[in-house]
Amino acid sequence: MVALELIRNLQEVDKENEYVIFVSPDEDNTVIQETPNFKIVELGKASYPVWEQVLLPRAAKKYGCDLLHCTSNTAPLMGKTPLMITLHDIIYMESSLPALLLGKGSNYQKFGNAYRRLVVPRVMKHARKIITVSGFEKECIADYFRMKNDPRLDTVYNGVSEHFKPVTNPEERARIKTKYHLPDEFFFFLGNTHPKKNTPGTLKAFSDYIKETGSGVQLVMIDYDRTELEKMLQDIGAPELIDRIVLTGYVDNRDLPGIYSQCRLFLYPSLRESFGIPIIEAMACGAPVITSNTSSMPEVAGGAAELVDPFKPAEITGAIKKILGNPELKNKMISDGYRQAAKFSWKAMAEQVLEMYQAMYKSQVRK
DSSP, rough: OOHHHHHHHHHHOOOOSEEEEETTTTSSSSOOOOOOTTEEEOOOOOOOOHIIIHHHHHHHHTTOOOEEEEEESSOOSSSSEHHHHEOOOOOOHHOOHHHHHHHHSOHHHHHHHHHHHHHHHHHHOOOSSSEEEEHHHHHHHHHHHTTTTOOTTTEEEOOOTTTTTTOHHHHHHHHHHHHHTTTSSSEEEESSSSSOOOHOOOOOOHHHHHHOOOOOOOOESSSSHHHHHHHHHHTOOOGGGGGGGGEOOOGGGGGGGHHHHTSSEEEOOOOOOOHHHHHHHHHHHHOEEHHHSSTTHHHHHHEEEEEEEETTTHHHHHHHHHHOOOHHHHHHHHHHHHHHHHHHHHHHHHHHHHHHHHHHHHHHOOO
């Protein structure tokens, strides 16, 4: 999503420079369109390592690219095209390789982590520019790779898309509610199987809230496997909670504002994030946010969310009770959230990246 927003907004702010967007044939290439100075080139079908390490640098040379911007953590190890890389996080570098391969998560996630762990340290040595998405992650990268005060490393914040705003139209709210089987009162949680998302801790906090208050509120989760959820609930000793959880299945991104707008609270107590786009998406839609006091989340929330220790479910439960028991606090969080979300835009991100492209190109010309 970040790469798509960068491309779309560069198409708006830069009508002069020529761009070549290299894509894989197995991706949905209709999400971006060519413009007079943006050309889409579909490279051959291959496994991702082969595509990135062989086909991509070959194509960059063929098309005479002045620089190559790889936007998703990894990049070619070989090739003479000056390289810029977006390094979203280095979580995979902070854990031991056996832990990554044997720990929780899908096989796809495990392979991806192992590949990044192999490639990233080598790419860092020859990249001309390295950008990441928060001041927190910049410090992590600088500490890990010993890059303190390295001018190659910069922060470029993510943005929030313009369609994330309060949905107030009754017909649209009803459409979203019917389509995704939303209950009248619910908390919204964007959890998944990745350990960092803290799904077990969130479920435990929700279970405790129900037990302590007797509330009839339900929990809405998207695109989560029911069997996996039942196993997780069994593990935390709350199998009965399955009847209080609504699994929507896949949710179209255009429909997310309609869910954010109708939830009583948005829960995002992740263990670690390099940025946390859902925090500002929820705020932009008027949802009070509970998120973590760790990693980048306080930086992104900017004082407009209730911060908790994600390793302590009791703190999450306490935050829920605190906000719902204090209407004045809840309203303040909503108004503060609007202001905080307004600080982030994809256009500003694209303009900042464009300045970096231009500086990188000028430095090459001077050489």
